[in-house]
Amino acid sequence: MKNRTKLPNIYLGVILVLMYLPILLVIIYSFNQSKISSVWEGFSLKWYTELFRDASLLQALINSLVLAAASSLNAAVIGTLAAVGMLKVNLRSKGVIEYISTLPIMIPEIILGMVFLVFFSLIGLPFGMTTLIIAHTAFCIPYVYMLVKARLVGLDKSLGEAAKDLGAGELRVFLDITLPLILPAIVSGMLLAFAMSMDDVVISIFVTGVNTNTLPIKIYTQLKTGVTPKINALCTILFAVTVLMGLLSGWLGKINTQKKTVLEENR
Amino acid sequence: MNDIILQLQQIEKRFGDTKVLDGIDLSIKQGEFITMLGSSGCGKTTTLRIIAGLETPDSGRVLLEGRDVTNEEPNKRNVNTVFQNYALFPHMSVESNIGYSLRLKHIDKATIKKTVAEALDMVQLSGYEKRMPGELSGGQRQRVAIARALVNKPKVLLLDEPLGALDLQLRHQMQTELKRLQKRLGLTFIYITHDQEEALNMSDRIAVMREGQFEQIGTPEQVYDMPLTSYVARFVGSANILSGNVSAIDEQSVAFNCQGVTVFAARRDAPISIGQTVTMAVRSEKINLTPQGAGETGLHAVVTEKSFSGGVLHIIVTLDDGSELVSSRHGIDSPLAAGDSVTVSWKPENAVLVDL
Amino acid sequence: MKLDDTPVPLPWQRREKRFSHNGKFILTVLPLYIFTLAFVAGPLVYMFILSFLQRAEVWGVIGKFTLKNYTDILDPVYLKTFWESIKLAVLTTALTILIGYPFGYFMAKLSAKWKSRMMLFLMIPFWTSSLIRLYGWIIIFRANGPLDKALMFLHITDAPLKLLYTYAAVVVGMVYALVPFMIFSVYSSAEKLDWSLIEAARDLGANPMQAFLTVSLKLTLPGLLSGVVLTFIPSMGLFFIADILGGNKVVLVGNVIQEQLMKAHNWPFAAALAVVLTILTSVMIYLYRRLAKVKDLEGLV
Numbered sequence: 001m002k003n004r005t006k007l008p009n010i011y012l013g014v015i016l017v018l019m020y021l022p023i024l025l026v027i028i029y030s031f032n033q034s035k036i037s038s039v040w041e042g043f044s045l046k047w048y049t050e051l052f053r054d055a056s057l058l059q060a061l062i063n064s065l066v067l068a069a070a071s072s073l074n075a076a077v078i079g080t081l082a083a084v085g086m087l088k089v090n091l092r093s094k095g096v097i098e099y100i101s102t103l104p105i106m107i108p109e110i111i112l113g114m115v116f117l118v119f120f121s122l123i124g125l126p127f128g129m130t131t132l133i134i135a136h137t138a139f140c141i142p143y144v145y146m147l148v149k150a151r152l153v154g155l156d157k158s159l160g161e162a163a164k165d166l167g168a169g170e171l172r173v174f175l176d177i178t179l180p181l182i183l184p185a186i187v188s189g190m191l192l193a194f195a196m197s198m199d200d201v202v203i204s205i206f207v208t209g210v211n212t213n214t215l216p217i218k219i220y221t222q223l224k225t226g227v228t229p230k231i232n233a234l235c236t237i238l239f240a241v242t243v244l245m246g247l248l249s250g251w252l253g254k255i256n257t258q259k260k261t262v263l264e265e266n267r
Numbered sequence: 268m269n270d271i272i273l274q275l276q277q278i279e280k281r282f283g284d285t286k287v288l289d290g291i292d293l294s295i296k297q298g299e300f301i302t303m304l305g306s307s308g309c310g311k312t313t314t315l316r317i318i319a320g321l322e323t324p325d326s327g328r329v330l331l332e333g334r335d336v337t338n339e340e341p342n343k344r345n346v347n348t349v350f351q352n353y354a355l356f357p358h359m360s361v362e363s364n365i366g367y368s369l370r371l372k373h374i375d376k377a378t379i380k381k382t383v384a385e386a387l388d389m390v391q392l393s394g395y396e397k398r399m400p401g402e403l404s405g406g407q408r409q410r411v412a413i414a415r416a417l418v419n420k421p422k423v424l425l426l427d428e429p430l431g432a433l434d435l436q437l438r439h440q441m442q443t444e445l446k447r448l449q450k451r452l453g454l455t456f457i458y459i460t461h462d463q464e465e466a467l468n469m470s471d472r473i474a475v476m477r478e479g480q481f482e483q484i485g486t487p488e489q490v491y492d493m494p495l496t497s498y499v500a501r502f503v504g505s506a507n508i509l510s511g512n513v514s515a516i517d518e519q520s521v522a523f524n525c526q527g528v529t530v531f532a533a534r535r536d537a538p539i540s541i542g543q544t545v546t547m548a549v550r551s552e553k554i555n556l557t558p559q560g561a562g563e564t565g566l567h568a569v570v571t572e573k574s575f576s577g578g579v580l581h582i583i584v585t586l587d588d589g590s591e592l593v594s595s596r597h598g599i600d601s602p603l604a605a606g607d608s609v610t611v612s613w614k615p616e617n618a619v620l621v622d623l
Numbered sequence: 624m625k626l627d628d629t630p631v632p633l634p635w636q637r638r639e640k641r642f643s644h645n646g647k648f649i650l651t652v653l654p655l656y657i658f659t660l661a662f663v664a665g666p667l668v669y670m671f672i673l674s675f676l677q678r679a680e681v682w683g684v685i686g687k688f689t690l691k692n693y694t695d696i697l698d699p700v701y702l703k704t705f706w707e708s709i710k711l712a713v714l715t716t717a718l719t720i721l722i723g724y725p726f727g728y729f730m731a732k733l734s735a736k737w738k739s740r741m742m743l744f745l746m747i748p749f750w751t752s753s754l755i756r757l758y759g760w761i762i763i764f765r766a767n768g769p770l771d772k773a774l775m776f777l778h779i780t781d782a783p784l785k786l787l788y789t790y791a792a793v794v795v796g797m798v799y800a801l802v803p804f805m806i807f808s809v810y811s812s813a814e815k816l817d818w819s820l821i822e823a824a825r826d827l828g829a830n831p832m833q834a835f836l837t838v839s840l841k842l843t844l845p846g847l848l849s850g851v852v853l854t855f856i857p858s859m860g861l862f863f864i865a866d867i868l869g870g871n872k873v874v875l876v877g878n879v880i881q882e883q884l885m886k887a888h889n890w891p892f893a894a895a896l897a898v899v900l901t902i903l904t905s906v907m908i909y910l911y912r913r914l915a916k917v918k919d920l921e922g923l924v
Contacts, residue, residue: 022759085651108860
C-alpha cells in the first residue's frame with residue numbers, strides 16, 4: 001500500500017528535476033569564469049557586468065518589453081470588449097469570426113509568421129515595431145478572449161439581472177458588476193499573452209525589420225552562430241524575474257484562497 | 268379608489284417552439300401575499316421575470332398601478348426581486364450590496380448608511396455591514412437579499428423560491444419571519460414556490476399554475492378544500508382521484524357508479540346530468556378503511572403497503588381495477604396488514620367533484 | 624380606472640427596440656471584427672491566393688494562375704520532408720503522452736496544497752523563454768558536456784557521445800518544449816474527475832487496471848486528445864528546435880517553408896507548402912472535435 005502511493009510522487013519529482021535541469025545548467029554556467037561553457041574555471045560575475053555594457057542586447061530587451069506590453073494591452077482591450085459583446089449580440093457571422101480570431105494560436109506558428117510576412121509586404125507596411133505589434137496582437141487576443149469568455153459564461157447571470165432590478169442601466173451593470181468579476185480573467189489573460197509575446201521567436205523572425213531586434217531573435221541568432229556567456233547571464237536574470245513573478249502571483253492567490261478557506265471553516 | 272396594484276393581461280410567451288405562458292390574467296391587490304404554485308417548468312418563474320422586466324412577453328400587458336410597463340427596462344420599474352440563488356454581488360460587502368440601489372440614485376452617503384443600518388436591523392443582521400457574501404451562511408445571505416430588495420421601497424416584491432436552498436428547520440423559521448415582515452410593511456409580495464405546504468402556510472391567495480396557465484386562483488382554504496381540477500387536488504395535498512357515471516342527483520350529493528359500486532360526492536354549482544362521466548377527488552385523510560365484511564359499503568380493495576412518515580401512517584390499497592388509493596391517519600400503526608381485504612369509504616361531503 | 628388608454632406596441636416597434644439593443648453591443652465587438660478580418664482572415668486568404676500564382680524571375684510574384692506550386696510538392700524531396708515531419712510529430716506526440724499523461728494524472732490526485740505548488744513548479748519553466756531552456760539542452764548535449772562527463776564517470780560510455788546535432792537531440796528538445804501542454808490538458812481533465820467513480824468501479828469488481836481503462840482513461844480522454852492536438856500541431860512547425868539542436872541534419876516542413884521564404888524567395892511555393900500544412904492541421908482539429916465532442920481545446924489557456 002505504501003509503495004503504491006509513493007511511486008507516483010517519485011515520478012512527479014523525477015520529471016520536475018528533468019524539467020529544471022537545463023535551466024539550472026544555464027544558471028550555473030552564467031557564473032563561469034571561462035569563455036568556453038563546457039569548462040568550469042571558477043566563480044565570476046564578469047558576464048553580468050559585460051551584459052550591462054552590451055547596448056544592443058539591452059536594446060533588444062527593451063524592444064521585447066515594449067512589444068509584449070503593447071500587444072498584451074491591445075489584446076486585453078480588444079479581447080475583453082469582444083468577449084463581453086459576443087455574448088450579447090445576435091449576429092450570424094459571430095461563430096465564424098470567433099473561429100478565425102482563434103486561428104493564430106491553432107495553426108503552426110511558422111504559417112502565421114509567413115502569412116504576415118507576405119501580407120505586410122503586399123500592403124507595403126514597413127517591417128519593424130508596427131508589424132511586430134500587429135502580429136503579436138493577433139496571437140495575444142485569443143488568450144484574453146478565451147479566458148474572459150470562460151469567466152463570463154461561468155458568471156451567474158442573475159447577478160447582472162439583480163443589478164438591473166435594483167435600478168442599474170446596461171453600462172452601470174458592466175462597470176459595477178461584470179468588470180470587477182472578470183478582472184482576474186483579464187489580468188491572467190494579459191499575463192499569459194505577455195509571456196507568449198516575450199517568448200516568441202518564430203513569428204518575430206518573419207515580421208521584424210532589419211534594425212528591430214527582439215530578445216528572442218537576438219538569442220536565437222547567437223545560438224546559431226556562437227554563444228557568448230553573456231547570454232547565460234541574461235537568461236539567469238530573466239529566469240529570476242520569472243520566478244519572482246510566479247511566486248508573487250502564487251502568493252497573491254494563496255492569500256486569497258487562505259482567506260476563503262478560513263472563512264468557510266468559520267461558517 | 269382602486270387598490271389593484273398589479274395586473275397581468277393575456278400574457279403570452281414562447282421560447283422557441285414551446286409556449287411557456289398561454290394567455291394568463293391576474294390581478295393583485297395592494298398588500299396582498301400571493302403565491303404562484305406549480306411544478307418546475309410550469310411558467311411561474313417566467314411570469315415573475317416578466318413582472319420584473321427581465322423578460323418581455325410576446326403579447327399581453329403588465330400594468331403597475333394602472334400604468335403599462337410591459338416594455339419598460341427593469342431598472343425603470345419600481346419592482347424588486349429576491350432571486351432564487353440570492354444573486355448577492357460577491358465582490359461587494361453586505362453594506363455595499365444593500366446600498367447599491369441607493370448609490371445608483373446618488374443619495375448622500377450618510378442617508379445610505381442610515382438606511383442600510385435600518386434594513387439590516389429589519390432582517391436582524393445588525394453589525395454585519397462589513398462582511399462579504401462569501402462569509403455568510405445560507406440563511407444570512409437570504410436575509411441580505413431581502414434587505415437589498417426592500418431598501419428601494421418597491422411597490423411589489425417578487426420572491427423566486429427564496430427558501431429553496433435552506434434546510435427544513437430554517438425554512439419554517441424564515442416562512443414565519445417573511446410573513447411577519449410582509450404584514451408589518453404592508454407590502455405586496457409575489458412569491459414563487461413548488462412547495463404546497465409553504466404556499467398554504469404563507470399566502471393570502473394561491474395561484475396554481477400548470478403548463479403556462481392558472482388552474483385555480485383562490486385562498487388557501489378554497490384551493491385546499493375545493494379544488495377545481497384533479498391537478499389541483501393532486502398537487503395541493505395529494506388527493507385520490509376516482510371517476511364514474513352519474514346515477515342519481517339530489518340537493519347535496521351526487522351518486523355515481525365506480526367500478527360497479529355506487530359512491531357519493533358533494534354536489535357543486537356546475538350543472539350536472541344523469542349518465543354524465545364525473546371525476547371526484549377525496550383527500551387521503553378522509554378515506555376510511557374497514558375490514559371486509561364489517562358491514563360498511565364501499566369499494567373493494569386489498570392493502571398493499573404501509574409506510575410511516577412525519578407522524579402520519581399511509582396505507583396504500585389496490586382497487587379491483589388495479590389503481591391505487593392512499594389512506595392516511597395519525598398514529599404509528601393500524602391493525603390492517605398487507606394482503607387484507609378492505610372496504611374503502613368516505614363521507615359524501617368530503618368528496619369533491621373536479622374537472623379532469 | 625381606464626386601462627385601455629395605454630397603447631399596445633406594434634410588433635415592428637418591438638423589433639426596432641431589439642435591434643437598437645443589438646446595435647449598442649456591436650460597437651464592442653467591432654474592434655475584433657475589424658482586426659480579425661484585416662489581419663487574420665485577410666493574410667490567410669492572401670496566402671491561399673498566392674499559392675496559385677507564379678513566382679517572378681528574381682523577386683516577387685506574377686499574377687498568373689498555376690498549379691505548379693502544388694505539383695512541385697509532389698517532388699520526392701518535399702514529400703519526404705512532409706513524411707519526416709509527420710514522423711517526428713507522431714514520435715514527439717507519443718513521447719509527450721507517455722511522459723505527460725501520468726504526470727497530469729498523478730498531479731490531479733495530489734492534495735489541494737500540493738496541486739497549487741505543482742502548478743507553480745510547472746509554470747516557472749513554462750514561462751521561462753523556450754530559447755533559454757533550449758540552450759540548457761545545448762550545454763547538456765555538447766561534446767564533453769555534463770551528460771558525457773556523467774556517463775563517462777559512471778563508466779557507461781568511455782568516449783563523448785556527440786549527442787548535439789542528432790535526431791535524438793531534436794526529439795528531446797521537442798518533447799521538452801511540448802510536454803507542459805500535454806500535462807496541463809490532462810490535468811485539467813483529470814482534476815474534474817470524480818474519484819469515487821473509480822472506487823465504484825473497483826467496488827463493482829474491476830481490478831485497478833480495468834478501473835483505470837474503463838473509467839479514468841475514458842473520462843480524461845478529452846484532455847488527452849486536446850493534449851495531442853496541442854503537441855502535434857506545433858511540432859510540425861517548430862523549425863527552430865530542429866535548427867538549433869539538429870544542425871542541418873533534420874529538415875522539417877517548417878525549415879523548408881522558412882528557407883523558401885527567406886533564402887530562395889519563392890513565396891508562392893512556400894504558400895503552397897503552408898496551405899497543405901494548414902489543411903493537415905485543420906483535419907487534426909476537426910478529428911479532435913468529432914472525437915472529443917467539445918469545441919474549445921481543454922487546458923489551452
